Amino acid sequence: MAEPASKKVETVQINQATFQKQQSFLYYFVKRGIDILGASAGLLLTLPVFLLISLLYLYGDNKGPVFFGQTRVGKGGNTFKMYKFRSMIVNAEQVLKNDRALYQKYLQNNYKLEPHEDPRITKVGQFLRKTSLDELPQLINVLKGDMSLVGPRPVIVEELKEYSHRLDEFLTVKPGVTGYWQICGRSDVGYPERADLEFYYIDHQGFKLDFKIIINTILMVVTGKGAY
Numbered sequence: 001m002a003e004p005a006s007k008k009v010e011t012v013q014i015n016q017a018t019f020q021k022q023q024s025f026l027y028y029f030v031k032r033g034i035d036i037l038g039a040s041a042g043l044l045l046t047l048p049v050f051l052l053i054s055l056l057y058l059y060g061d062n063k064g065p066v067f068f069g070q071t072r073v074g075k076g077g078n079t080f081k082m083y084k085f086r087s088m089i090v091n092a093e094q095v096l097k098n099d100r101a102l103y104q105k106y107l108q109n110n111y112k113l114e115p116h117e118d119p120r121i122t123k124v125g126q127f128l129r130k131t132s133l134d135e136l137p138q139l140i141n142v143l144k145g146d147m148s149l150v151g152p153r154p155v156i157v158e159e160l161k162e163y164s165h166r167l168d169e170f171l172t173v174k175p176g177v178t179g180y181w182q183i184c185g186r187s188d189v190g191y192p193e194r195a196d197l198e199f200y201y202i203d204h205q206g207f208k209l210d211f212k213i214i215i216n217t218i219l220m221v222v223t224g225k226g227a228y
Helices: 005-045 047-059 092-098 100-108 123-130 138-144 157-170 193-204 207-223
Strands: 067-073 079-085 148-150 176-178
Touching (some): 005 047, 005 207, 092 100, 193 207
Antiparallel strands (some): 067 079
16 A cells, blocks of 8 residues: 655655754764864864064063953853953053043944054954964864854854844854854944845855865955954
């Protein structure tokens, strides 16, 4: 006796759903392994850079903490401290908020200011940002599991409103050290276009796209495009 067509369709749909679930599990499992290996290798290779930058802050004109930790929103809406080499003066956020006009401009300009008008950025910090060296400590976040090598950039709490139309989806993905937004313009691309780019990654994430992003990120770091 032939199996009813509706039952066949249902069986196919269940099998496809199972395959997609297994494929998704494999992707995230392998991706976590790549994150651990990649971050470990990156930290070992850049250890001399860590030491040199640390010396600049310990003995240079802008003495103070080497690292800067800012609260960002991660997967599941959990917050974490994202690490960077400090590119700003001590108490930078308070200095900015004390200038109400400049702080409003900062908010209206997609949480960015031009380097020449930002009183927080140090001379060493300008170099670190232009070369993207300030991002290196995020490899520590990758090892901790807060971030991935590739994913949407972690945002501050105030930026969540930019993703409100698909916020639940945005929070299902671990944020990355680099991502699709970076290779499409980085700081040259603001909201709402930035959110569209992040959602493109969420909708199309996979090994092929991750590899493309990593290669293009290396090229952009070399050219310094979109970094400030």
